[in-house]
Amino acid sequence: MRKYMGTAALAVTAAMLFSGVTVQAAKENVLNFGCAMYTDGMVNSALDENSGWNAMRYGITEALFKFDDNMEVTPWLAESYEVNDEHTDWTIKLKDGLKFSDGCELTPTKVKEYFEYLKKEGPSGSAKPEKYLEFEAVVTADDTANTINIKTSKPYANLMGQLCHPTMGITDVEHIEDFDHGIIGTVTNVADIQNFQDSKDFTVDIASGVRCGFTWMNFDGILENKTLRQAILMAIDTEGICNSKTIGGLYTPGFSVLPSALSYGYENLKNPYEYDPDKANQLLDEEGIVDTDGDGIRELDGENIQLRYISYENRLLNDLADANTQYLAEIGIGVVPEYGSSDDQWSKLAALDYDLNNNNWMTVGTGDPLAFLANWATESTYCAYSNPEYDKLFEQLKGEMDPAKREQLIFDMQQILIDDAAVLVEGYYNSSMIYSKEVASAKIHTADYYWLSTEIVPAK
Amino acid sequence: MKKKNVFLQNKTFVIFSVLAALIILTAIFAPLVTGGADPVKGVLADALLPPSKEHIFGTDKMGRDIFTRVIYGARVSLSSTFAVVALILIVGTITGITAGYFGGWVDAVIMRIADMMLAFPGLVLALAVAGIMGASIKNAIIAIVAVSWTKYARLARSLVLKIRNCDYVSAAVVTGSKTSHILFRYMLPNALPTLLVTAATDIGSMMLELAAMSFLGFGALPPAPEWGYMLNEGRACMQTAPWMMIFPGLAIFVVVVVFNMLGDSIRDILDPRDE
Numbered sequence: 001m002r003k004y005m006g007t008a009a010l011a012v013t014a015a016m017l018f019s020g021v022t023v024q025a026a027k028e029n030v031l032n033f034g035c036a037m038y039t040d041g042m043v044n045s046a047l048d049e050n051s052g053w054n055a056m057r058y059g060i061t062e063a064l065f066k067f068d069d070n071m072e073v074t075p076w077l078a079e080s081y082e083v084n085d086e087h088t089d090w091t092i093k094l095k096d097g098l099k100f101s102d103g104c105e106l107t108p109t110k111v112k113e114y115f116e117y118l119k120k121e122g123p124s125g126s127a128k129p130e131k132y133l134e135f136e137a138v139v140t141a142d143d144t145a146n147t148i149n150i151k152t153s154k155p156y157a158n159l160m161g162q163l164c165h166p167t168m169g170i171t172d173v174e175h176i177e178d179f180d181h182g183i184i185g186t187v188t189n190v191a192d193i194q195n196f197q198d199s200k201d202f203t204v205d206i207a208s209g210v211r212c213g214f215t216w217m218n219f220d221g222i223l224e225n226k227t228l229r230q231a232i233l234m235a236i237d238t239e240g241i242c243n244s245k246t247i248g249g250l251y252t253p254g255f256s257v258l259p260s261a262l263s264y265g266y267e268n269l270k271n272p273y274e275y276d277p278d279k280a281n282q283l284l285d286e287e288g289i290v291d292t293d294g295d296g297i298r299e300l301d302g303e304n305i306q307l308r309y310i311s312y313e314n315r316l317l318n319d320l321a322d323a324n325t326q327y328l329a330e331i332g333i334g335v336v337p338e339y340g341s342s343d344d345q346w347s348k349l350a351a352l353d354y355d356l357n358n359n360n361w362m363t364v365g366t367g368d369p370l371a372f373l374a375n376w377a378t379e380s381t382y383c384a385y386s387n388p389e390y391d392k393l394f395e396q397l398k399g400e401m402d403p404a405k406r407e408q409l410i411f412d413m414q415q416i417l418i419d420d421a422a423v424l425v426e427g428y429y430n431s432s433m434i435y436s437k438e439v440a441s442a443k444i445h446t447a448d449y450y451w452l453s454t455e456i457v458p459a460k
Numbered sequence: 461m462k463k464k465n466v467f468l469q470n471k472t473f474v475i476f477s478v479l480a481a482l483i484i485l486t487a488i489f490a491p492l493v494t495g496g497a498d499p500v501k502g503v504l505a506d507a508l509l510p511p512s513k514e515h516i517f518g519t520d521k522m523g524r525d526i527f528t529r530v531i532y533g534a535r536v537s538l539s540s541t542f543a544v545v546a547l548i549l550i551v552g553t554i555t556g557i558t559a560g561y562f563g564g565w566v567d568a569v570i571m572r573i574a575d576m577m578l579a580f581p582g583l584v585l586a587l588a589v590a591g592i593m594g595a596s597i598k599n600a601i602i603a604i605v606a607v608s609w610t611k612y613a614r615l616a617r618s619l620v621l622k623i624r625n626c627d628y629v630s631a632a633v634v635t636g637s638k639t640s641h642i643l644f645r646y647m648l649p650n651a652l653p654t655l656l657v658t659a660a661t662d663i664g665s666m667m668l669e670l671a672a673m674s675f676l677g678f679g680a681l682p683p684a685p686e687w688g689y690m691l692n693e694g695r696a697c698m699q700t701a702p703w704m705m706i707f708p709g710l711a712i713f714v715v716v717v718v719f720n721m722l723g724d725s726i727r728d729i730l731d732p733r734d735e
């Protein structure tokens with residue numbers, strides 16, 4: 001038992017060290033799964049963004065569709081779908097014989113009930129389910145045909161991808177008593193993961209980076225000043241940071257919010273704010289943002305620039321924030337760190353209570369970057385950024401069906417964000433899953449919604 | 461018979477007061493000791509280097525020299541510890557003497573508040589207080605003072621109660637001495653020696669509490685060179701860069717031992733029970 005406990009501790013430690021996920025088999029028919037936990041492990045997917053991720057990652061909920069490792073949409077609870085030419089009328093057929101974990105049948109009516117629940121509860125929470133399916137959509141269920149019909153007020157290029165998002169994981173709204181901790185999802189066979197053998201050997205699986213580590217800059221504060229934002233971007237050597245021993249290559253450096261590995265024209269984007277601390281100093285001096293009292297910190301409107309930097313210990317975010325702070329000190333910009341839990345970070349982000357706010361997000365969470373790029377659209381931003389030109393392109397993107405035109409729109413939107421110095425991009429993260437040799441195929445997926453899944457099987 | 465030299469009589473006290481003085485001088489002259497290096501400035505290309513000629517204690521995750529940070533850390537640790545001890549001594553003494561001298565409802569209110577504070581484990585309550593106020597060295601000091609003054613208040617009160625009804629106090633009262641005069645002339649001098657001895661022996665434990673607060677993220681903020689915070693920073697690299705924990709850990713160990721031994725020897729010299 002002591003040996004087992006030691007191994008379990010090692011597994012958890014490994015998970016912490018690599019900021020990834022650890023799976024390990026134990027003798028007592030229990031799968032020890034060490035992973036990051038957000039929002040105190042709550043699973044209220046309708047109300048809270050992280051809760052939805054918890055529910056899907058912990059294998060409680062499944063959505064109508066899911067992503068494969070090429071980020072192609074594949075059916076999950078759904079069997080197939082049909083759509084009209086205008087991309088406004090969707091009919092989704094569910095698989096036969098689906099059941100919730102409480103034994104109740106998963107019918108189209110149940111799916112409709114969950115969507116209605118999202119409409120009712122969504123506006124008061126942080127999950128913003130309307131990002132994935134507009135509240136105006138008319139949903140009708142046909143239990144006899146086992147289909148659900150969704151009529152949207154505007155065309156959706158990729159509704160199936162939107163329905164893959166963890167917030168859209170279907171739950172049995174009618175029978176749930178505790179939405180925070182006891183939701184009823186569809187995964188019933190996790191208990192089949194049994195009889196693994198104890199082992200000290202682990203395998204590391206790394207998924208290509210479609211996550212972006214980035215720091216929000218709050219436009220509803222001192223960082224409304226564009227010169228200051230430009231200087232910040234020019235002061236920080238992201239390439240040096242990503243290639244340092246501290247970050248250890250877990251991040252690939254980049255300057256756009258969408259990873260260079262994706263096919264959205266990264267190589268043709270222009271970065272006017274490459275690392276150049278001398279130019280950053282010059283820019284600030286010319287703008288009159290100077291240090292008049294000789295304390296090493298520049299002043300703006302008579303006050304020392306002390307940026308509140310919110311971060312949390314996950315995927316090396318605190319190290320990145322520390323490194324950024326060190327570079328900012330070089331050009332006389334002060335930083336007050338506020339490192340706490342992921343929940344602190346999230347609540348301060350949602351409340352616009354920060355100057356700089358550090359996180360690491362999935363960029364193609366719905367199969368393409370529409371939902372991610374919504375983070376800088378006036379209607380759904382978390383940083384008070386507003387650019388009518390960006391908004392216009394975003395609206396076009398929502399309804400554009402032609403893949404080549406979509407790529408162009410996405411390219412243009414990236415360039416606007418870069419030119420506006422709207423966000424501090426730190427790099428693109430490679431997710432990892434570490435698992436015992438006694439566990440087979442516990443791989444991390446490109447879309448890292450799927451951690452504890454029914455795919456996890458013993459090696460023997 | 462020739463009277464023995466007072467220093468030779470108290471060797472432990474002499475040794476540890478010299479060591480304590482050395483630590484304090486190192487803190488004061490940190491820029492000289494470290495050759496002018498900046499404890500918060502690092503070069504990321506030099507991150508996580510093991511101890512070498514250039515960096516005798518190695519470097520940390522941000523490429524900062526750990527020797528410089530450990531030396532500057534003495535400033536933060538010593539100044540905050542002395543601040544805590546001085547504050548709990550002052551707050552505890554004033555409240556304790558007031559409660560003991562005036563008695564009645566004043567005594568009841570002060571001592572019930574003290575009892576309430578004592579009902580919680582000290583560090584846990586301090587963490588809660590610091591958690592509400594937000595992480596910073598100042599708030600960590602306030603939090604520890606808020607939970608630690610009770611010990612001194614109870615001690616001061618019991619010392620005052622011992623003499624409260626003595627004839628010379630009653631004589632002072634009937635001869636019309638002002639209350640403030642009685643408090644400062646009779647009560648305080650009576651309680652102070654014992655309280656000072658207690659304060660001296662508390663320096664080490666207060667230093668550990670402050671380091672614990674910083675270690676847990678409720679005290680010093682990055683990039684401050686504080687030993688507890690440095691331990692926290694090194695925690696994630698314990699296997700790959702153990703020097704990040706070893707040297708700040710050693711610094712805490714050495715300084716706490718020196719101040720604990722110094723406190724013990726002061727108690728040995730001054731404790732009235734041994735006379």
